[in-house]
Amino acid sequence: MTRAVAVLPARYASVRFPGKALAQIGGKPLIQHTWERARELTAVERVMVATDDERIVRAVTAFGGTAVLTSAEHPSGTDRVAEAVRDTCPDLVVNLQGDEPIFDVKAVDQLVRLMAQDPGIQMGTLAHPIGDGDEHRDPNAVKVVLDQCGYALYFSRAPIPFARRRGLVAALRHVGIYVFRAEFLQRFAALLPTPLEQTETLEQLRALEHGVRIRVLVTPHASIGVDTPADLARLAPYLEGGPAARAGDGVVPF
Numbered sequence: 001m002t003r004a005v006a007v008l009p010a011r012y013a014s015v016r017f018p019g020k021a022l023a024q025i026g027g028k029p030l031i032q033h034t035w036e037r038a039r040e041l042t043a044v045e046r047v048m049v050a051t052d053d054e055r056i057v058r059a060v061t062a063f064g065g066t067a068v069l070t071s072a073e074h075p076s077g078t079d080r081v082a083e084a085v086r087d088t089c090p091d092l093v094v095n096l097q098g099d100e101p102i103f104d105v106k107a108v109d110q111l112v113r114l115m116a117q118d119p120g121i122q123m124g125t126l127a128h129p130i131g132d133g134d135e136h137r138d139p140n141a142v143k144v145v146l147d148q149c150g151y152a153l154y155f156s157r158a159p160i161p162f163a164r165r166r167g168l169v170a171a172l173r174h175v176g177i178y179v180f181r182a183e184f185l186q187r188f189a190a191l192l193p194t195p196l197e198q199t200e201t202l203e204q205l206r207a208l209e210h211g212v213r214i215r216v217l218v219t220p221h222a223s224i225g226v227d228t229p230a231d232l233a234r235l236a237p238y239l240e241g242g243p244a245a246r247a248g249d250g251v252v253p254f
Helices: 030-038 054-062 077-085 105-117 131-138 180-190 195-200 203-207 229-239
Strands: 005-009 046-051 067-069 090-094 122-128 143-146 151-154 172-181 214-218
Touching: 005 030, 005 077, 030 046, 030 054, 030 195, 046 054, 054 067, 077 090, 077 180, 090 105, 090 180, 105 122, 105 172, 105 214, 105 229, 122 203, 151 203, 151 214, 172 180, 195 203, 203 214
Parallel strands: 005 046, 005 090, 046 067, 122 214
Antiparallel strands: 090 172, 122 172, 143 151, 143 172
16 A cells, blocks of 8 residues: 655745744644645645744644744755655655645645556646636746646746747746655655756756656636735635535635
8 A cells, every 4th residue: 555644844934924833823823724624635644744943843742733843044945855755655645735725635635646547657746727818927836838638848937838829828826735655755865956946946946957747737716825924814714624625525715
């Protein structure tokens, strides 16, 4: 049987929102809301938080979760996740985002099971259709284009594909959730940043530049992240006991 674990990287420092992992919503820290959502996954056997701060460790322990203290020097959440699972023996590692308490649980489960059935897939992720032109042009909305087999051709902050003719290819926005085969995760974290990765500041391009295909599962649902206190306030009505955020079968509309 394929063993899968889910890891939530959560650092304390944040340029726009320091300490956001511990920001309170409905009497719970943000990281607890995300952990509870991750616990709805049925394709993983356990969930852990990987952090660089003892305050987050204490908070996670207090609500009954498992936290691993990792180096404060990691440049990305993926590096933090790689350290957290280095001495364990999973087959697949789900890299969630500690600041995204609403994501499509069914899609993540489906991606894990897809990779469990196909050992040739080293890395997988999610995407959803883009709703409007403003989102397509927004450099903070990462786009992805796929080949005919559902693998990523390229990720970019630019509006790809450029639609000279309408209606042929739907624009897709990348959802920053990954599933790694555990051995590849360690190799990936050990690779030096690549030119396209540094140009776009998108670490998934490192895999493509090294010839590793990324399987992309398309979901109709977005995953909403918290980058600012305003984002936290916007999510609060859905997390303060709201059944929509606990449904496990999609994402609430915004």
